[in-house]
Amino acid sequence: MLRLNAIKAIYPDLKECAVVTIMGATAAELYACGHRPNFFYLEHAMGLASSMGLGIALSRPDLQVVVLDGDGSTLMNLGGLTTMARYRPSNLIHVVFDNEVLLSVGVSFKTATAEGADLAGIAAAAGIPRTATCTDIDSFRDAFRDALAARELATLVAKVEPVLPPSFFIGCHMLENRFEFQRALEREP
Amino acid sequence: MPVSTTNSKIIYDALKACGVRVVSALPETWLVHLVGLADDDPEMTLVRLAKEEEGIGISAGAHLAGVKSALLMQNHGFLASVNGIVSLAQLYRIPLLMLISYRGTFGEEHPWQTEGGLVTEAVLSALRIPYERLDDPAEVLPKIRKAQTLAGASLRPVALLLGRDLMME
Ligand SMILES: Cc1ncc(C[n+]2csc(CCOP(=O)(O)OP(=O)(O)O)c2C)c(N)n1
Numbered sequence: 001m002l003r004l005n006a007i008k009a010i011y012p013d014l015k016e017c018a019v020v021t022i023m024g025a026t027a028a029e030l031y032a033c034g035h036r037p038n039f040f041y042l043e044h045a046m047g048l049a050s051s052m053g054l055g056i057a058l059s060r061p062d063l064q065v066v067v068l069d070g071d072g073s074t075l076m077n078l079g080g081l082t083t084m085a086r087y088r089p090s091n092l093i094h095v096v097f098d099n100e101v102l103l104s105v106g107v108s109f110k111t112a113t114a115e116g117a118d119l120a121g122i123a124a125a126a127g128i129p130r131t132a133t134c135t136d137i138d139s140f141r142d143a144f145r146d147a148l149a150a151r152e153l154a155t156l157v158a159k160v161e162p163v164l165p166p167s168f169f170i171g172c173h174m175l176e177n178r179f180e181f182q183r184a185l186e187r188e189p
Numbered sequence: 190m191p192v193s194t195t196n197s198k199i200i201y202d203a204l205k206a207c208g209v210r211v212v213s214a215l216p217e218t219w220l221v222h223l224v225g226l227a228d229d230d231p232e233m234t235l236v237r238l239a240k241e242e243e244g245i246g247i248s249a250g251a252h253l254a255g256v257k258s259a260l261l262m263q264n265h266g267f268l269a270s271v272n273g274i275v276s277l278a279q280l281y282r283i284p285l286l287m288l289i290s291y292r293g294t295f296g297e298e299h300p301w302q303t304e305g306g307l308v309t310e311a312v313l314s315a316l317r318i319p320y321e322r323l324d325d326p327a328e329v330l331p332k333i334r335k336a337q338t339l340a341g342a343s344l345r346p347v348a349l350l351l352g353r354d355l356m357m358e
Contacts, residue, residue, distance in 0.1 A: 055247035055252075059256035
């Protein structure tokens with residue numbers, strides 16, 4: 001599956017959520033689907049999107065939080081899976097787009113998921129109560145909607161092609177995005 | 190020399206008085222009472238970290254979600270968090286309140302703490318993080334309050350180094 005299509009499949013649901021994405025390709029593809037004030041693109045700080053999502057989820061139990069992570073970024077903060085599992089916020093869904101490479105720096109550097117590391121298995125073993133590996137759009141959309149409806153912490157791994165977006169364009173400055181996102185969270189009831 | 194329960198309480202009460210409601214922590218011996226106080230307090234969300242750098246993400250999330258937070262760690266945990274501090278807290282102008290137990294200073298008995306003690310202030314300075322030492326219990330509340338005020342005004346990390354004289358009795 002293409003990550004862009006996977007994002008499109010859940011985009012209608014993301015409209016209501018506080019969304020934190022990793023840098024580069026994922027950020028650009030969500031942006032290309034249509035920017036919203038409740039979308040935060042965490043450029044550069046590899047590994048910490050999931051921790052930020054946890055911080056938001058614990059601070060605002062009334063908000064549904066969605067993190068769009070990558071395999072390389074998740075591998076850089078595997079301990080964070082155990083921290084999420086431990087506090088188990090019911091308002092956090094952690095999506096990992098697993099393209100088996102560090103795509104945003106090129107397609108050549110394979111991550112360990114290309115050699116068999118199973119992120120959904122690792123997440124389950126870390127104690128995340130709901131995990132799945134999805135290989136097509138329909139199963140990914142269903143797994144995402146089920147996790148939303150269940151109000152249960154989930155790590156959903158979507159296996160995607162290592163395809164770069166046509167550009168990494170984000171039409172707002174990082175700080176503009178940061179302050180806009182903060183205000184959007186303030187406005188939420 | 191036991192860890193000071195009295196001064197741990199003074200530090201904890203100061204954090205509460207400053208409105209801190211999320212504490213993420215990876216303790217060492219000097220911090221166990223402080224972490225225990227956070228754990229026993231139903232008004233506080235304590236996040237026990239697997240690695241200190243996670244705490245930078247958690248505090249960033251808490252800040253954008255409108256909640257005041259603090260990080261509790263030792264200086265080696267601070268050293269382990271440097272990229273998160275630079276690439277998240279500084280890049281995105283996040284006010285971080287870091288309480289760092291300052292191991293490896295005068296009186297240190299453990300050889301393994303000494304290298305970190307030598308470089309802690311130099312790294313804080315290199316990162317342009319304003320910091321002060323906390324040694325006197327009477328200074329705890331005013332200094333934490335002022336540190337938090339500066340973090341909020343500058344939207345940047347600040348640090349308080351918890352000294353041996355404060356933490357041990
Ligand atoms: C600490 C650190 N090391 C390296 C980089 C360079 N870098 C930027 S994006 C990226 C790859 C991220 O991989 P992944 O999370 O799998 O997402 P993808 O790019 O595949 O969508 C890397 C290594 C960085 N930003 N930070």
